[in-house]
Amino acid sequence: MLKLLVRGKGVSQTGVLIPQPCPHTLPMLLEEVGAVLVPYQLSEEQGWALEPGELHRALTASRGHCRPRALYISNPGIPTGHVQSRKSIEWVIQFAAEERLFLLVNEVYQDCVYGEGMEFMSYKRVLFEMGQQYSEMVELASFHSISNGIMGECGLRAGYMELVNVDPAVMVFAKTLLCTDINAPVTGQIALEIMVNPPRPGDPSxxxxxxxxxxxxxxxxxxxxxxxxxxxxxxxxxxxxxxxxxxxxxxxxxxxxxxxxxxxxxxxxxxxxxxxxxxxxxxxxxxxxxxxxxxxxxxxxxxxxxxxxxxxxxxxxxxxxxxxxxxxxxx
CATH class of the missing domain: 3.90.1150.10 (Aspartate Aminotransferase, domain 1)
Known part of the structure; x- marks a missing residue:
């Protein structure tokens, strides 16, 4: 997706808003594809909460040296371990809609929520429950993997990306790009199938x-x-x-x-x-x-x-x- 989003030079170069702290490989990946890093701080004192004012600050500060086009979120947080509330997710979606930002949401630890009273809610679910004003407008890419979380099959390496509200022509191009760049091994695809379609009652396993x-x-x-x-x-x-x-x-x-x-x-x-x-x-x-x-x-x-x-x-x-x-x- 970054290859599709990143373009331009100077003040027109694509900027991606990323949290601090964040996955240690993320800054390197963004720099590799030529994106400008636009950091926003999570509030440690508030349990690593994402504060609305901080996103506005980061976005305003970025204008003038890049063109922010995407917002990266990890939920649950990596490496912070926080889980976003529904209210927080709704606000992020509203922010993305207002600022016309593409949402890149890492949800690889969605099966690892154990805090008392905590529940994982996918961005897609919340987006679709917010009504057509958002569900038919906000562009979203969500990511999941067998290599993380409860499955933890790091040696097999397989995952998937789901795109929402992306132009059909872009979808075709993205699939073509993925086919040329990524070839998941058969064993990884089998493990991924087990994750998304686990054994049901009556199955031997x-x-x-x-x-x-x-x-x-x-x-x-x-x-x-x-x-x-x-x-x-x-x-x-x-x-x-x-x-x-x-x-x-x-x-x-x-x-x-x-x-x-x-x-x-x-x-x-x-x-x-x-x-x-x-x-x-x-x-x-x-x-x-x-x-x-x-x-x-x-x-x-x-x-x-x-x-x-x-x-x-x-x-x-x-x-x-x-x-x-x-x-x-x-x-």
């Missing part, structure tokens, strides 16, 4: 499939709660409650000497932290991506067996205390 999915969901929810409780108990760590997705995204308050050391090495402080954790404990986490200046985070995956998570948390806890001591004011 229904009981086993249902039990495996249920076990994964329970484990994910328990792991997210366990990791959150553990992390907020560490000195210098704060974390918003996670309500969806497979990551937990704690904020680190690191000693000034650690920040100075990172800068002298040409790194962000959370990158230094993550690299040191890998070197010392063999635990691989992601550093924060596209975040506010002097704000540091790590991204920890919790879609893992509970016993494995406990080992990871133990290693992380001992490393964290050692790291703080190593770079304390008295070091």
């Amino acid at each position: 229904h009981s086993k499939y249902t039990q495996e999915i249920l076990t994964n969901r329970i484990t994910l929810a328990q792991n997210a709660q366990r990791a959150w409780e553990f992390l907020i108990g560490l000195p210098g760590v704060s974390c918003q409650p996670v309500t969806g997705g497979i990551f937990i995204y704690p904020r680190l308050s690191l000693p000034p000497k650690a920040v100075e050391q990172a800068r002298s090495d040409g790194l962000e402080a959370d990158v230094l932290y993550s690299q040191s954790l890998l070197d010392e404990e063999g635990v691989c986490v992601g550093a924060g991506c596209e975040q506010r200046e002097d704000k540091y985070h790590i991204r920890l995956c919790v879609l893992t067996p509970s016993a494995t998570l406990e080992k990871v948390l133990a290693c992380l806890g001992s490393f964290h205390l050692h790291f703080l001591d190593q770079f304390s004011q008295h070091a």
Whole structure:
């Protein structure tokens, strides 16, 4: 879709509004196709909420150096783990309609919503329930994949894109473009079929499939709660409650000497932290991506067996205390 949307140079070059923080590969992908990144900040203090005023600010600031044509959303949030409310989704759709923005919605963690009282609602569903004023006007591309979430079949790699309100000629061109660029392996297509058309009651594999999915969901929810409780108990760590997705995204308050050391090495402080954790404990986490200046985070995956998570948390806890001591004011 980006190849279809991105065009122009200078002030006419396509701009794409993207959240901060965001998936770590997104900025690289946009730069590769020649898009201008137009960042908007999610409010960490409000549970990573998307605030209307911030989208307006980002859009206004972008005009004059690019032409904003698309708005990227991830719901549930990556890596923040927040789940948008219906009210929030409706406002985003209204904003896109008013500003004539193409919606690019990443919904790969739609099956991973476990926050109390939380429900995943697709942008397409909300769009169609808002009436013809929006349902026949707003252009939308939504994405899902077997490589993420409960299925977690990272080795198979298959997914799909659904287009809404896109011109038929563009649809034909998009399908042609996809056929030349993407060839999903047969095994991946089989797994994708299972995801969108799971075994039904009476099918030989229904009981086993249902039990495996249920076990994964329970484990994910328990792991997210366990990791959150553990992390907020560490000195210098704060974390918003996670309500969806497979990551937990704690904020680190690191000693000034650690920040100075990172800068002298040409790194962000959370990158230094993550690299040191890998070197010392063999635990691989992601550093924060596209975040506010002097704000540091790590991204920890919790879609893992509970016993494995406990080992990871133990290693992380001992490393964290050692790291703080190593770079304390008295070091």
